[in-house]
Amino acid sequence: MMDEQITEFEHARRKAAERMGVTNRRLWPDNGEIQERLLEQQRLFGGSTYQDEQHSLLQQSLAAMQLFVSFTPRLVGPVLAGTATRAQGIELQVFTDNTEEIIWTLIDHRIPWSADQASFRYAGNQRQDHPIVRFLAGAVPVQIDVLPPKARHNPPLDPVSNRPQRGASPDQVAQLLTETQCCIRSSPGNQDR
Numbered sequence: 133m134m135d136e137q138i139t140e141f142e143h144a145r146r147k148a149a150e151r152m153g154v155t156n157r158r159l160w161p162d163n164g165e166i167q168e169r170l171l172e173q174q175r176l177f178g179g180s181t182y183q184d185e186q187h188s189l190l191q192q193s194l195a196a197m198q199l200f201v202s203f204t205p206r207l208v209g210p211v212l213a214g215t216a217t218r219a220q221g222i223e224l225q226v227f228t229d230n231t232e233e234i235i236w237t238l239i240d241h242r243i244p245w246s247a248d249q250a251s252f253r254y255a256g257n258q259r260q261d262h263p264i265v266r267f268l269a270g271a272v273p274v275q276i277d278v279l280p281p282k283a284r285h286n287p288p289l290d291p292v293s294n295r296p297q298r299g300a301s302p303d304q305v306a307q308l309l310t311e312t313q314c315c316i317r318s319s320p321g322n323q324d325r
Contacts, residue, residue: 206299
């Protein structure tokens with residue numbers, strides 16, 4: 133997934149199984165196992181570049197969250213998990229019944245955007261389509277999942293864990309930033325930061 137910038141777990145799983153000749157699906161790793169290995173590989177081989185990128189993505193996430201603070205933003209996805217790359221970008225959830233409010237926020241800040249729909253899985257094997265809005269923060273893609281306010285208490289399922297995707301609030305992201313800054317300062321080769 134890292135070497136070929138594959139973002140979909142199922143695509144990566146099938147490709148790896150094909151390469152290794154493993155046809156028994158019961159032997160294939162689940163999404164959680166794949167994510168754990170990704171984190172392990174990034175921590176072992178990514179070094180300060182990995183730490184710097186994660187810190188930068190958290191900073192950009194917090195800046196985007198502050199733009200949408202009145203919509204109770206939550207950081208979800210690979211940035212929160214610590215597996216994201218700049219190319220994968222940032223995923224936020226916001227809560228409103230009016231997608232136009234999100235779009236007007238972007239227009240007011242002169243940020244080009246595009247809108248689409250995506251299907252989200254919920255408990256009870258239900259699927260619902262919701263609007264998504266995309267834009268670029270510098271070179272980093274940002275996806276805003278526009279969910280109804282009731283989804284704060286019943287969020288979509290996380291595609292990795294299949295559990296409700298609670299995400300992180302701006303305060304929690306700020307705390308993560310503080311923690312990652314401490315790690316960056318204390319890692320070898322970064323003593324003068």
